[in-house]
Amino acid sequence: MFRYRLKGLVGLALVALGLLGLLWPGAPGFPHAAAQGVPAKPVVYVLPIEGVIDLGLAPFVQRVLDEATQAGAAAVILEIETFGGRVDAAVQIRDALLNSPLRTVGFVNKRAISAGALIGLATQKLVMSSGSTIGAAAPVLAGAPGVEAKPAEEKTVSYVRKEFRATAEARKRPLLLAEAMVDADVEVPGVVAKGKLLTLTTEEALQHKVADFSADTLQGVLQQLGLEGAEVRHAVPHWAENVVRLLTHPVLSSLLISIGMLGILLEMRTPGFGVAGALGIASLGLFFFGHWLVQLAGWEELLLAGAGLLLLVAEIFFIPGFGIAGVLGMAALLGALVLSMTGAGDTAAVIVAATWRVVIALLVALLAGFALLRFFPRLPFARRLVLAANLGTGPEHGSAPLSDQRWMGKRGHAASVLRPAGIADIDGERVDVVSDGALIERGAAIQVTHVDGNRIVVRLVPGSPSPSPEPLKRNEP
Numbered sequence: 001m002f003r004y005r006l007k008g009l010v011g012l013a014l015v016a017l018g019l020l021g022l023l024w025p026g027a028p029g030f031p032h033a034a035a036q037g038v039p040a041k042p043v044v045y046v047l048p049i050e051g052v053i054d055l056g057l058a059p060f061v062q063r064v065l066d067e068a069t070q071a072g073a074a075a076v077i078l079e080i081e082t083f084g085g086r087v088d089a090a091v092q093i094r095d096a097l098l099n100s101p102l103r104t105v106g107f108v109n110k111r112a113i114s115a116g117a118l119i120g121l122a123t124q125k126l127v128m129s130s131g132s133t134i135g136a137a138a139p140v141l142a143g144a145p146g147v148e149a150k151p152a153e154e155k156t157v158s159y160v161r162k163e164f165r166a167t168a169e170a171r172k173r174p175l176l177l178a179e180a181m182v183d184a185d186v187e188v189p190g191v192v193a194k195g196k197l198l199t200l201t202t203e204e205a206l207q208h209k210v211a212d213f214s215a216d217t218l219q220g221v222l223q224q225l226g227l228e229g230a231e232v233r234h235a236v237p238h239w240a241e242n243v244v245r246l247l248t249h250p251v252l253s254s255l256l257i258s259i260g261m262l263g264i265l266l267e268m269r270t271p272g273f274g275v276a277g278a279l280g281i282a283s284l285g286l287f288f289f290g291h292w293l294v295q296l297a298g299w300e301e302l303l304l305a306g307a308g309l310l311l312l313v314a315e316i317f318f319i320p321g322f323g324i325a326g327v328l329g330m331a332a333l334l335g336a337l338v339l340s341m342t343g344a345g346d347t348a349a350v351i352v353a354a355t356w357r358v359v360i361a362l363l364v365a366l367l368a369g370f371a372l373l374r375f376f377p378r379l380p381f382a383r384r385l386v387l388a389a390n391l392g393t394g395p396e397h398g399s400a401p402l403s404d405q406r407w408m409g410k411r412g413h414a415a416s417v418l419r420p421a422g423i424a425d426i427d428g429e430r431v432d433v434v435s436d437g438a439l440i441e442r443g444a445a446i447q448v449t450h451v452d453g454n455r456i457v458v459r460l461v462p463g464s465p466s467p468s469p470e471p472l473k474r475n476e477p
Contacts, residue, residue: 042074044227046218047235049078049093053085053115055294056245058092064235065100074227075103077218078123084114087139087160094163097122098170107221108132108211113199117181121167126211127221128202134210135181135199137164157183173210247290254361257337260284261365264312266372281309284333291340301336308332334358404451407431411447411461414440424458433458 045068047061061078068076078097084090097104097119106112106123112134120126120134128134139152139160152160161182168178180186180198187194191208205211215221222228237245246252263280288305292298311329341354412426420435424446433446436459440446445461 042227042230043068043071043233044222044230045071045073045076045233045235047076047078048081049116049119050081052249053082053089053093053119054245054248054250055086055089055092056241056248056290057085058089058096059244059294060235060237060241061093062096063241065096065102067235068102069100073102073233074230075105075225076100077105077107077221078119079107079109079218080112080116080120081109082112082116084116084137087115087156090115090118091163093119094122094167098167105221105225107215107218108134108202113137118164118167121164121171121173121178121210124171125213125225126173126205127213127215127224128205128211129216130202130214132202133199134205136197137181138184138197139182161186174208177208177210244290244293247286248294250357253287253290253341254357256283256287257358257361258364258368260287261362262368262372265365265369284309287337288340301340304332304339305336308334308336334362404454404456407448407456408451409448411445414442414444414446417442418446418458424456431456435459 045064047064049057049061065076103125104123105125105127106120108116108120108126108128110129110132112120112132114137117134117137137160139156161179164178164182165175167173168175176186176188177191177198177200180188180192182197184195184197186192186198188198191204192198200208200210202211202214206214213224215224218232219228222230222232247256260280260283263276263278263283267277267280284305288302292302308329308331311325311332315323315326315329337358338351338355341357342351407426410426412424412431414422415425415430416422418424418433418435418440420437420439422433422435422440424431424433426448433448433456435446436449436457438460440458440460446458447461449457449459451457
């Protein structure tokens with residue numbers, strides 16, 4: 001009996017071991033994912049490069065590249081549609097693309113102009129849709145909104161030209177063509193004459209080996225890359241990244257400066273602290289916050305702006321008039337604004353252009369403040385806020401009675417000692433008067449200088465003898 005039980009236990013153990021062998025991952029016959037014929041899909045990230053190339057775009061591109069690297073993406077496609085923007089922002093994006101281990105693809109649809117051309121050249125593969133263009137990357141100095149941009153100085157042109165050449169070297173693209181996009185002095189026989197900037201169409205870019213192939217849709221790009229079955233993930237900027245791009249936009253940043261200066265100027269013209277001052281400080285705060293996030297404004301600029309605001313507050317609340325504290329405060333604030341609009345490596349011409357933007361924004365604020373103070377009370381809705389009624393004249397309105405105006409300029413003599421109030425005898429009438437501050441003895445000649453409210457102000461007539469005061473009479477018991 002014991003022997004049969006032992007055989008049964010051994011059989012159960014063998015069956016259990018067999019099941020474990022079948023289920024063990026390393027055992028032969030284990031159903032691997034590859035053996036089941038379910039390979040993992042490749043992942044492709046698509047991020048848009050559109051609108052103005054600003055410093056708020058660079059952190060977005062870097063974040064997408066980092067996420068794609070962690071996800072083991074097969075490629076990152078940059079869909080480019082831009083007329084350009086800031087050179088320093090494009091250089092940051094260019095560096096991020098060159099340093100990325102990922103397969104990067106630039107899809108120009110429909111244009112990559114100026115800074116967009118540098119971004120396109122920095123990708124490993126450059127694809128262009130039909131009717132697209134790339135090039136025209138000469139650096140210019142953009143002024144305030146509405147002011148025509150000016151060509152940059154030779155130092156800036158040389159720097160940008162070498163950035164394009166180095167990028168073309170890294171990606172094995174024609175060097176002279178990259179330089180000709182920036183500098184009109186670069187001549188490429190048969191392609192572009194001296195004195196002309198290079199801009200290539202899709203066919204020209206393919207012919208001169210600037211672009212690798214052509215595709216009209218994103219699916220066409222994926223097919224050319226052999227990734228037609230890939231999982232496409234469209235990158236979207238976070239709300240914070242959108243806010244940063246909005247705050248650092250050249251038009252909005254200039255508008256924030258104008259509103260901030262306008263609020264401060266109106267606050268200095270009105271007593272106390274009100275809506276104008278709060279709006280001005282909030283506008284400047286948004287300006288510095290956006291430029292601090294893109295690493296243009298550092299602690300130095302923030303401290304300089306804070307010192308300027310403190311000096312202006314002291315001028316408004318504690319120091320009468322507008323003096324040295326106000327001038328220093330305004331200068332410190334303007335200096336902080338200029339420094340927050342320039343980055344490392346900017347030339348003197350760039351700093352001058354930033355200064356002009358701030359000066360023009362200040363002039364706009366001055367003109368707006370003048371117009372607001374002059375014409376605002378006349379607007380229909382402003383009449384409810386500003387008292388414009390005529391108070392009238394006469395005793396019922398708190399002004400001098402009309403009958404008192406007849407004493408103006410007349411002479412008489414003091415009927416009592418004026419200390420400074422007292423009684424005067426003018427044209428045979430006793431009139432309550434007040435002196436202009438001096439003690440006038442009884443009997444002295446006086447003259448009415450002005451009538452202020454219910455006061456008739458007199459002064460001692462120059463050259464008239466002052467009578468000796470009468471001796472005080474003692475009260476007899």
